Amino acid sequence: MSVEPDWIAVDWGTSNLRVWAMSSADTVLAEASSDKGMGGLDKSEFEPALRELIDDWLVKSPLILCCGMVGARQGWAEAGYLSVPCEPLSGTPSKASSELDVRILPGLKQTAPPDVMRGEETQIAGFQALNPGWDGVLCLPGSHTKWVEISAGEIVSFQTFLTGELFASLSEHTVLRHTVVADGVDDEAFASAVSDAIARPERLASGLFALRAAHLLEDLSPKRARARLSGLLIGAELAAARPYWLGRAVAVIGAGGLSRLYTAALAAQGVPAIQADATRMTLAGLTKARNQLRVAS
Amino acid sequence: MSVEPDWIAVDWGTSNLRVWAMSSADTVLAEASSDKGMGGLDKSEFEPALRELIDDWLVKSPLILCCGMVGARQGWAEAGYLSVPCEPLSGTPSKASSELDVRILPGLKQTAPPDVMRGEETQIAGFQALNPGWDGVLCLPGSHTKWVEISAGEIVSFQTFLTGELFASLSEHTVLRHTVVADGVDDEAFASAVSDAIARPERLASGLFALRAAHLLEDLSPKRARARLSGLLIGAELAAARPYWLGRAVAVIGAGGLSRLYTAALAAQGVPAIQADATRMTLAGLTKARNQLRVAS
CATH class of the missing domain: 3.30.420.310 (2-keto-3-deoxy-galactonokinase, C-terminal domain)
Structure with missing residues (x-):
């Protein structure tokens, strides 16, 4: 059975690449993953690594929406940072240079004390989408564990x-x-x-x-x-x-x-x-970003 | 000119092997080193690694006195531990199984809180030999930095x-x-x-x-x-x-x-x-151990 997604959700971290074929109703049609994280790729290797997983899904030329380290300076295309305090996903995705319609969500930065995140902002947005009005603290354990203060829908501060x-x-x-x-x-x-x-x-x-x-x-x-x-x-x-x-x-x-x-x-x-x-939050966050692009276009 | 030492001083750590040809008056006649630390050697590789450096010095079948990780369980021959509080070098060296007359100085252990050292005890003994009557604290920076309390000639406690x-x-x-x-x-x-x-x-x-x-x-x-x-x-x-x-x-x-x-x-x-x-203290410590063996024999 062929998979013809409306859009493709991509979580591209340092160590792994995960993709989901999404319907226009934002349900998951198919998913795939590989160990081709951005940490092991040169600029020219991003598109082939992605195509390896999604080549069968490109019938309708879907939007491909990415979060994570793929947007770092050493990634496919630098996606910059939003400054806290801000709502996560309140910035404009960057386009990668490709025949595919690839957009990469920006990360977040904090000036004092200096700190950065890429990918976690999408999980945070997903958590907020699933828990509207939630105020408090998020802990995102991992290689670089983040502690994040949320108030009135905004990320107020964070520490890695x-x-x-x-x-x-x-x-x-x-x-x-x-x-x-x-x-x-x-x-x-x-x-x-x-x-x-x-x-x-x-x-x-x-x-x-x-x-x-x-x-x-x-x-x-x-x-x-x-x-x-x-x-x-x-x-x-x-x-x-x-x-x-x-x-x-x-x-x-x-x-x-x-x-x-x-x-x-x-x-x-x-x-x-x-x-x-975490995976469920990432997907909810990418879906929220997708819907923001629908509203904007 | 041939080198005919009375004894050979050996500092054999995890990463490096250093040897000194010593006269009967405990002066240095020659020295050599290699990167054949105990960390990279199997049991059978210790003697060849040593011979590589000292083969020309064996005319008089000298005593070969070693300190450091060579005496660990994974080393050439396990040399055990003395328990603190004690004077460093107050134990009996272990013999390695070899045609060479190889003796290895024991390390030190502390029961509560649990701690161990191998090699530093020789530097400490060397420091004491060069600074008789010294009371106070020694800091030995390195991969595993040691803090050591010395009182009345004894190592009272230490922490790594x-x-x-x-x-x-x-x-x-x-x-x-x-x-x-x-x-x-x-x-x-x-x-x-x-x-x-x-x-x-x-x-x-x-x-x-x-x-x-x-x-x-x-x-x-x-x-x-x-x-x-x-x-x-x-x-x-x-x-x-x-x-x-x-x-x-x-x-x-x-x-x-x-x-x-x-x-x-x-x-x-x-x-x-x-x-x-550190090197000077190691050599002074090995010399002190050599003199203790002279007195004992």
Whole structure:
């Protein structure tokens, strides 16, 4: 059966490319993905990487609407930044140089302290579309976890933490790689590490080596060590992000395991965060952007 | 001219192997080094890696005295640990299985909180040999920076920080690799980052991403970004190590640039640390261990 979408939704991050064939009623007709994230592509490789996934969907020359790192300076076409405070998706998408009708949504920037996002603004807009009038704080866990303050429909401020990349580089490229190789999470070890780090966040760098030492001297299991590493990093992040979540309504936008860890860590601080699925929010955000273009044209 | 040492001093770390041909009066007759650290060697590769450097020195079948990671479980022969509090080098070296007379000095361990060292104990013993009666705190910067409390000739306690490996993995394996590629250090940027991190050490993970954002939005130069990264990590370490250095006599045992950064960061906290050269301390420590064996035999 042929797929003839009205438009194509594209989430193009650093590591992955995901596409959805969308009907004129904004339902999903088909979807596909690849590991051709912008991080591994030269300028000339974006269009072929996209065509690989959507070539069968181009019968009606659909609009192709993209969010994420594809709009960075090193991406397909630089899409600039909107400045906060602002509503997400209140800017004009940039056109990529292509025979396809490719438009890329701008990111967001903050001047003081300096910060940027690309892709998360679309998830935020999707969350707002599905939760009209919601005021509070959004946490978007990932390689670069974002904490975002929402008020009266606008993104007021945000702050990015390198927690996910810290976890990956520590567990793959330091002496801890011998200590944390494991699947699954030990919930008790995670919770106690979160608690330690929130109480004494400045001890992070010594807490990290202590994992190695406890592995050598006390047979700390890799599964517990991995959970402790995760807990120390997320706990230190929560300590620094306290002005965001303390006494606020919090929603965590993410996927599976990582989202669950953040929700558990917040619950231990007495913050009952609601959870929202990142992919669903991305698609709702791209749909909102699509509808804004319909209204504008 | 042939080199016929009385004994051979060996500093065998994770990344490098250094050897010195020593006279019976403990002077250096010759030296050599290679990048065959224990981290890259299988059990069977240690002897060939050593022979590559010392084969011409074996005329008199000299004692070969080693310190460092060569004595780890994954090293040539496990040399165990002495428990603190203790004098460094107060244990018996282990023999490696070899036709050569290879002895490996044990490391040190601490039970609570769990911690370990291998190689630094020899530098500490060397420092004590050159500074008899010295009481105070030693800082040994490196991949795994050690803070060590010395009292009445004994190592009372110590704490390891993963600061050096954090710097390396962040600058090589995260988004910061685009931001911190530079040589040299911007002293002013380093000092202000140390000050920021000591004041608010819990903000480390957000301070890291802020380097990336400032590079994108404010053209933060790679040289300043690198200095800030270094300053944030060392500042956070100093904040956590405050119980060690506050109001104490401090000596920094290290090499060149990194040692200078720690000394500068301590000076900014009003702590005038003395500096000692790591290689010189290692050699003095191995010499002390050699003399203990002479006395014992």
